[in-house]
Amino acid sequence: MSLHSEIAKRRTFAIISHPDAGKTTMTEKLLLWGQAIQRAGEVKSRKTDKHATSDWMSMEQERGISITTSVMQFPYADNMVNLLDTPGHADFSEDTYRTLTAVDSALMVIDGAKGVEERTIKLMEVCRMRDTPIISFVNKLDREIRDPLSLLDEIENVLKIQCVPMTWPIGTGQHFVGVYNISEDKTYFYQKGHGTEIVEIESRDGYDYPDVRERIGEIAFREFEESLELAKMAHEDWDVDEFLTGKQTPVLFGTALGNFGINMVLDVLTQYAPAPKDHDTVERTVKADEEKFSGFVFKIQANMDPKHRDRIAFMRVCSGKYEKGMKMKHVRLGKEVRISDALTFLAGDREALEEAYSGDIIGLHNHGTIQIGDSFTEGETLNFTGIPHFAPELFRRVVLKDPLKSKQLQKGLQQLSEEGATQVFMPQINNDLILGAVGVLQFEVVAHRLLEEYKVQCTFEPVSIATVRWVHCDDKVAFEKFKKKAHDQLSVDGGGYLTYLAPSRVNLKLMQERYPEITFSATREH
Numbered sequence: 001m002s003l004h005s006e007i008a009k010r011r012t013f014a015i016i017s018h019p020d021a022g023k024t025t026m027t028e029k030l031l032l033w034g035q036a037i038q039r040a041g042e043v044k045s046r047k048t049d050k051h052a053t054s055d056w057m058s059m060e061q062e063r064g065i066s067i068t069t070s071v072m073q074f075p076y077a078d079n080m081v082n083l084l085d086t087p088g089h090a091d092f093s094e095d096t097y098r099t100l101t102a103v104d105s106a107l108m109v110i111d112g113a114k115g116v117e118e119r120t121i122k123l124m125e126v127c128r129m130r131d132t133p134i135i136s137f138v139n140k141l142d143r144e145i146r147d148p149l150s151l152l153d154e155i156e157n158v159l160k161i162q163c164v165p166m167t168w169p170i171g172t173g174q175h176f177v178g179v180y181n182i183s184e185d186k187t188y189f190y191q192k193g194h195g196t197e198i199v200e201i202e203s204r205d206g207y208d209y210p211d212v213r214e215r216i217g218e219i220a221f222r223e224f225e226e227s228l229e230l231a232k233m234a235h236e237d238w239d240v241d242e243f244l245t246g247k248q249t250p251v252l253f254g255t256a257l258g259n260f261g262i263n264m265v266l267d268v269l270t271q272y273a274p275a276p277k278d279h280d281t282v283e284r285t286v287k288a289d290e291e292k293f294s295g296f297v298f299k300i301q302a303n304m305d306p307k308h309r310d311r312i313a314f315m316r317v318c319s320g321k322y323e324k325g326m327k328m329k330h331v332r333l334g335k336e337v338r339i340s341d342a343l344t345f346l347a348g349d350r351e352a353l354e355e356a357y358s359g360d361i362i363g364l365h366n367h368g369t370i371q372i373g374d375s376f377t378e379g380e381t382l383n384f385t386g387i388p389h390f391a392p393e394l395f396r397r398v399v400l401k402d403p404l405k406s407k408q409l410q411k412g413l414q415q416l417s418e419e420g421a422t423q424v425f426m427p428q429i430n431n432d433l434i435l436g437a438v439g440v441l442q443f444e445v446v447a448h449r450l451l452e453e454y455k456v457q458c459t460f461e462p463v464s465i466a467t468v469r470w471v472h473c474d475d476k477v478a479f480e481k482f483k484k485k486a487h488d489q490l491s492v493d494g495g496g497y498l499t500y501l502a503p504s505r506v507n508l509k510l511m512q513e514r515y516p517e518i519t520f521s522a523t524r525e526h
């Protein structure tokens with residue numbers, strides 16, 4: 001198959017939802033339909049394995065947080081689907097943000113009884129920044145849900161996106177009959193008790209059948225007809241271009257637990273969601289179907305396999321093709337590397353990868369040389385943009401219990417900061433190590449992992465830093481002058497970049513006014 005057609009059949013997406021809306025269940029059923037697993041239930045049991053083998057993850061799990069981003073690839077119809085899992089907890093939003101830079105579309109899962117929830121609103125904001133096309137799925141139709149019309153109203157008003165219902169539910173809860181596909185004028189019938197396996201879905205033309213009326217009752221049937229008419233009238237006509245620019249979202253109904261409506265999501269995804277998009281670099285725009293390989297790292301994850309204590313860098317392929325054993329240029333280091341042990345991910349398992357195309361996610365073994373945002377190419381100097389590190393808002397001084405272990409501590413902090421959830425800062429004025437994070441929980445995770453993985457015991461102390469800014473200036477003389485003046489407040493971050501540790505917002509503002517030629521940036525972007 002040609003490079004072009006391989007790329008054209010790729011669909012790379014992530015699920016965005018509020019905790020408990022059904023993301024995990026949905027993921028599992030998508031894998032079932034993609035035949036990546038044979039029976040639902042396998043993904044959960046794998047979660048339990050991890051629980052047993054990895055302590056720090058179990059700590060996360062006790063708190064009900066999933067921080068194991070997995071990447072899953074499976075075929076569906078004539079397409080190759082890449083599903084990227086996003087961590088659920090708000091503390092890891094930076095990670096989620098970067099994961100969303102690696103997808104071409106997103107599936108929004110909404111709990112039909114609860115409607116639009118807070119976390120979904122935040123994730124939609126992120127998607128909107130990049131005009132990511134969104135497919136919506138209203139879940140839990142096997143329970144009593146809210147009036148579908150008011151749900152769509154809420155999505156439109158709160159999330160500022162036009163809804164186009166593709167299907168419309170007939171009954172809910174005990175009386176959930178199935179969904180009526182509006183454009184096909186066909187009803188698909190829900191069968192209870194097939195949540196874990198694939199069964200053929202019965203369908204009939206139209207919706208008006210005596211047994212349907214009987215199952216939901218005459219009154220509910222009339223209500224269904226009325227709401228269907230309103231749904232058709234009140235919403236815009238389907239326009240693929242509006243979907244591709246993030247202005248319209250197709251809405252589908254179903255139940256992830258009951259394994260109903262999942263294939264309809266996959267049908268919409270494969271039919272309408274975009275193939276791999278082009279990506280901007282500092283140098284030029286990279287087209288997805290260029291011959292030559294390129295990609296960027298959006299995530300680094302440790303302990304994928306606790307037996308090996310290894311760290312995997314996840315790379316989104318942005319153009320061309322990866323082939324086992326190929327040479328790549330690690331652009332930041334200006335070094336050529338031969339990659340023969342890249343990984344692909346199937347339902348949480350990993351496998352040696354033979355080839356991959358634009359749109360795919362590949363895993364690289366990271367021995368400490370790869371950082372988030374790094375670009376890899378077939379020789380050209382390209383630096384992909386839009387993969388930021390955000391300035392942390394919380395800071396602690398790291399206090400070591402055993403002073404002889406400062407080497408291990410430094411190494412541990414450095415490596416953990418490469419994963420991107422925390423950042424480490426080394427002030428110029430002393431030998432302190434300052435840890436920055438966006439959520440308090442991360443400090444605990446770091447302390448726990450330092451002990452487990454680096455055998456270093458440490459505690460944290462408060463420190464008077466309000467925020468950090470990465471500083472930069474093209475005028476060397478002006479920069480030197482600033483560096484002298486601000487010496488006590490300057491530090492180097494884990495990536496070797498100069499940062500200003502501001503003791504207060506007011507101080508930062510004053511410095512910005514006093515040194516207008518210096519750029520103070522709140523994100524560090526590659």
Ligand code: GDP
Pocket residue numbers: 017018019020021022023024025026088139140141142143254255256257258
């Ligand atoms: P996540 O936090 O978004 O990953 O949500 P989960 O997939 O873990 O689901 C949260 C809870 O909702 C679990 O108890 C699921 O069994 C349940 N759930 C998920 N989908 C459905 C559904 O379609 N119907 C019903 N009744 N429950 C569901």
